[in-house]
Amino acid sequence: MLDTIFFYVFALLTIGGAIATITRRSAMHSALSLIVSLLGVAGLYLLQKAEFLFAVQIVLYIGGIMVLFLFVIMLVNLDQAAKERQFNRQWLLGLVASVLVGAQMVWMLNSAGVLSLPAAVPAPAATGPGNIEALADLLFREYLLPFEVASLLLLVAIVGSVMMAKKTS
Amino acid sequence: MNVDLISILGNFYVLTLIKLGLVAGVLLTALAYLQWIERKVIAHIQLRVGPTRVGPHGLLQPLADTIKLLTKEDLMPSHVNKFFYVLAPMVAVFFALSAIAVIPFGPKINVFGIETYMQLSDLNIGILFLLALSGMGVYGIALAGWSSNNKYSLIGGLRSSAQMISYELPMALAIASPLLLAGSLSLREIAESQAGFMLGFIPRWSIFQMPAPQLMAFVLFMIAGFAETNRIPFDLPEAENELVAGFHTEYSSMKFASFFMAEYANMVTICCLATLLFLGGWYPIVPSPVADYIPTLVHLAGGGMLIFHGLQPARKWDKYTMPVFGVAFLAVGLLFLVPFLQPILLPLFWFISKVGILLFLFIWVRATLPRFRYDQLMHFAWAFMFPVSVVHLFVTAFLVALLK
Amino acid sequence: MPPIPLPTAVPLTYYLILSAILFALGVAGFLFRKSLITVFMSIELMLNAVNLTFVTFSYQHKQVDGHLFTFFVMVVAAAEAAVGLAIILTVFKNRGTLAVDEIDSLKL
Numbered sequence: 001m002l003d004t005i006f007f008y009v010f011a012l013l014t015i016g017g018a019i020a021t022i023t024r025r026s027a028m029h030s031a032l033s034l035i036v037s038l039l040g041v042a043g044l045y046l047l048q049k050a051e052f053l054f055a056v057q058i059v060l061y062i063g064g065i066m067v068l069f070l071f072v073i074m075l076v077n078l079d080q081a082a083k084e085r086q087f088n089r090q091w092l093l094g095l096v097a098s099v100l101v102g103a104q105m106v107w108m109l110n111s112a113g114v115l116s117l118p119a120a121v122p123a124p125a126a127t128g129p130g131n132i133e134a135l136a137d138l139l140f141r142e143y144l145l146p147f148e149v150a151s152l153l154l155l156v157a158i159v160g161s162v163m164m165a166k167k168t169s
Numbered sequence: 170m171n172v173d174l175i176s177i178l179g180n181f182y183v184l185t186l187i188k189l190g191l192v193a194g195v196l197l198t199a200l201a202y203l204q205w206i207e208r209k210v211i212a213h214i215q216l217r218v219g220p221t222r223v224g225p226h227g228l229l230q231p232l233a234d235t236i237k238l239l240t241k242e243d244l245m246p247s248h249v250n251k252f253f254y255v256l257a258p259m260v261a262v263f264f265a266l267s268a269i270a271v272i273p274f275g276p277k278i279n280v281f282g283i284e285t286y287m288q289l290s291d292l293n294i295g296i297l298f299l300l301a302l303s304g305m306g307v308y309g310i311a312l313a314g315w316s317s318n319n320k321y322s323l324i325g326g327l328r329s330s331a332q333m334i335s336y337e338l339p340m341a342l343a344i345a346s347p348l349l350l351a352g353s354l355s356l357r358e359i360a361e362s363q364a365g366f367m368l369g370f371i372p373r374w375s376i377f378q379m380p381a382p383q384l385m386a387f388v389l390f391m392i393a394g395f396a397e398t399n400r401i402p403f404d405l406p407e408a409e410n411e412l413v414a415g416f417h418t419e420y421s422s423m424k425f426a427s428f429f430m431a432e433y434a435n436m437v438t439i440c441c442l443a444t445l446l447f448l449g450g451w452y453p454i455v456p457s458p459v460a461d462y463i464p465t466l467v468h469l470a471g472g473g474m475l476i477f478h479g480l481q482p483a484r485k486w487d488k489y490t491m492p493v494f495g496v497a498f499l500a501v502g503l504l505f506l507v508p509f510l511q512p513i514l515l516p517l518f519w520f521i522s523k524v525g526i527l528l529f530l531f532i533w534v535r536a537t538l539p540r541f542r543y544d545q546l547m548h549f550a551w552a553f554m555f556p557v558s559v560v561h562l563f564v565t566a567f568l569v570a571l572l573k
Numbered sequence: 574m575p576p577i578p579l580p581t582a583v584p585l586t587y588y589l590i591l592s593a594i595l596f597a598l599g600v601a602g603f604l605f606r607k608s609l610i611t612v613f614m615s616i617e618l619m620l621n622a623v624n625l626t627f628v629t630f631s632y633q634h635k636q637v638d639g640h641l642f643t644f645f646v647m648v649v650a651a652a653e654a655a656v657g658l659a660i661i662l663t664v665f666k667n668r669g670t671l672a673v674d675e676i677d678s679l680k681l
Contacts, residue, residue, distance in 0.1 A: 007583040011591050022602030027610050034614050041621045048632040055297035063304020065654040072658045076665045094604025102597030135637050150648045157652035164659035
């Protein structure tokens with residue numbers, strides 16, 4: 001019961017935030033709506049016992065990436081752009097395409113038999129005190145190579161953005 | 170009847186509500202008095218006397234300040250972005266105060282047969298939760314700076330978001346090394362892993378604990394903590410001689426007070442966190458039979474000193490107020506000897522005194538150090554703090570893997 | 574202390590439909606919007622929809638592999654944001670606009 005209420009609250013935050021993100025005029029409002037949406041997703045992670053991802057979502061996404069977004073929005077002056085047309089020339093095509101994408105995904109879920117699953121899937125038994133140990137175990141045993149590749153990717157990204165910043169100054 | 174009452178109090182929700190009320194009340198009062206203490210301490214460091222007008226030794230000053238801030242006119246400048254202007258102080262104070270929910274103050278206690286932890290909720294990701302809250306705290310300041318629509322505020326907001334992101338990295342790395350020693354993310358388990366003594370007299374706190382003493386991480390954590398709370402010498406977001414008042418230039422009345430409260434709450438959180446991670450939480454500094462008498466001795470000494478000063482009054486009212494405080498101190502000191510209260514009061518004493526010493530450090534630094542220049546601040550974060558904390562984490566991990 | 578009553582679960586389907594809606598909204602924003610920054614934010618929406626699906630299936634299968642995929646997606650998103658925002662800043666400095674249908678020439 002409690003779980004269902006929380007699910008609807010977080011789902012509302014997620015969808016509402018997403019709609020506001022793609023419709024608001026000012027980039028600042030869009031970014032803040034996106035933060036609301038991300039918070040909703042973080043709450044959904046928590047409902048599914050992904051505590052570590054909940055924390056990472058907030059620390060990394062909201063506390064890191066979105067602050068970068070706000071930073072850029074504060075640096076570039078978009079006052080003029082906010083008064084202009086917000087949607088580009090192919091918005092009708094875009095609308096059709098996105099509806100098609102949504103419909104296709106629902107169709108795929110349906111044909112895979114996911115939609116006709118019984119309504120009350122039993123909750124998995126609580127797996128001891130959190131799943132962080134299991135996560136770390138898996139990360140450093142089976143997924144060690146992707147982990148190292150990801151760290152290399154981050155290094156490349158750092159060097160790349162520093163180069164980009166240097167060239168312009 | 171009596172049994173019914175206890176079973177009602179033992180209910181999870183009722184118990185949590187009671188604890189919530191207690192913690193919130195104590196925290197908010199402490200925040201108000203922290204400001205009084207800060208003014209007094211800085212005044213005495215600078216050879217002044219600080220607030221003395223309201224109540225004996227200015228002790229009612231926080232109350233007067235609160236009434237003043239509550240009844241002041243709540244100005245809404247015409248050029249601000251109204252929604253975010255109102256939202257920003259709420260965000261700041263909300264995330265600053267929520268941090269107290271996961272901080273443990275003491276061990277499991279037993280009151281009238283009800284067993285409970287001296288903590289609101291023991292999250293298994295407690296420390297990550299605190300990092301997440303501090304990440305969200307950036308938004309209060311950044312939003313305030315942006316929505317005020319004022320160039321000083323905007324620069325303050327930009328500076329603070331850059332500063333807080335930069336110092337979050339060394340802070341997270343400094344936190345990671347004691348976690349390696351403790352092997353848990355729950356603040357309670359981290360504190361409990363530091364119980365006991367090595368060789369019979371050295372406390373097993375993280376800063377002393379073999380195989381990897383964390384003294385360096387403690388220093389790095391405190392420096393990053395100063396930066397995260399925007400305190401001198403890192404108070405660039407509100408540098409008053411460059412930016413008027415930085416991000417809260419346009420704020421008045423209770424909205425201004427909210428930022429103030431958020432800053433002090435963040436300070437308390439950082440000090441609690443440092444105590445739990447590095448200074449052994451609520452565990453005493455010396456082994457048990459001696460440690461049980463230290464609180465009494467400290468309070469007796471304090472009370473005796475106050476009474477002595479009351480007998481030789483420096484100011485007019487001292488001969489009335491000082492002895493009263495002295496007797497109160499003596500009474501509190503004797504309270505520590507009651508066997509029934511000891512399991513509750515002793516851990517609290519050790520925890521609060523460690524937090525208090527760290528808070529005093531914050532105030533002392535504020536009275537002593539000048540402010541950094543902004544490029545020095547960034548250079549310090551990225552060229553000194555970050556590499557040192559990476560190397561420190563590396564060495565700790567190596568030692569722990571090798572010797573544990 | 575009595576244990577906290579365990580809440581009943583929300584069906585898997587709800588989560589999947591939610592993430593499908595979220596993804597479609599991301600696609601819509603990506604195709605509609607003119608401002609480069611908002612387009613970028615729509616990408617983040619799509620990534621989050623995918624993450625949510627990963628976590629949902631992971632929860633249902635009682636394994637944590639999905640959590641790791643989500644974690645890697647977040648790492649990639651961080652790298653993408655750092656480089657992407659640097660590119661956006663450079664574009665704005667060189668052209669003075671962030672409208673996607675005006676940034677249409679390869680040379681200045």
